[in-house]
Amino acid sequence: MKHKKETEDFNTEEPQTPRHTEDFNTEEPQTPRHTGSDGVMIRRSRAAAVVFVLLCVLLLTARIILCATFTQERQQLKTKITNLTQERDQLLTDNMNLTEERQQLLTNNRNLKEERDQLKSERIDLQKKFADGLKCHQSTLYFFSSEKKNWTESRRYCRERGADLIIINNREEQDFVGNISVGSGHFWIGLTDVEEEDRWKWVDGSTLTSGFWKSGQPNNQGNEDCVNTHSSGWFDTECDSSLKWICEKSILK
Structure with a gap:
């Protein structure tokens, strides 16, 4: 009997659904956990x-600005380089011009020294040629001859020695000549009207x-x-007359 009861009890027991099946059927779909992170x-x-x-x-703007600034x-x-x-x-150019000017000044200075030396040499020569008759007044050398010649020969004498018959330009020079010629007679000067009557011209x-x-x-x-000069003034005379003469030479020429 006892076995029978147990059989009944066994038969009367309700069939049970497996848990895992029920759980599977009743579980709601879930959103993956990583959806918020995405x-x-x-x-x-x-x-x-x-x-x-x-x-x-x-970066593009900076590059454009840098390029514009660099440009x-x-x-x-x-x-600046061009300037x-x-x-x-x-x-x-200025340096070259200054160099040329300096060179020109040096050349001019050298020429002046040569001219000065030449003048000194000519003065010495004149002193030798004119001997005791040489006189100096301001910047001019004068030679008062002691012998006599006609006007043409007197001028030739002067020109052969780098001078010429005297040209009297002012009262001071006339007084200088007159004072020296006092008591020495008449002296030819470089004045004539041989080319045209009454038109008196100097030898220059x-x-x-x-x-x-x-x-x-x-x-x-x-x-x-x-014309000849005397301490009292000038005289017109025949050119063939024999008189003393005065040569003149500027020491500045």
């Missing part, structure tokens, strides 16, 4: 992309404008076409 990653990626684009824009500075540098080159060329070709004639001179008697 959203954050997407937002971060977008933000990074925006930052990257902004950085690219900034401007390069142009300014080229302008400096022009200034250098101008300085070189200039025309007489005013003179120091003796009262009553020139009297134009005969062929008195040449």
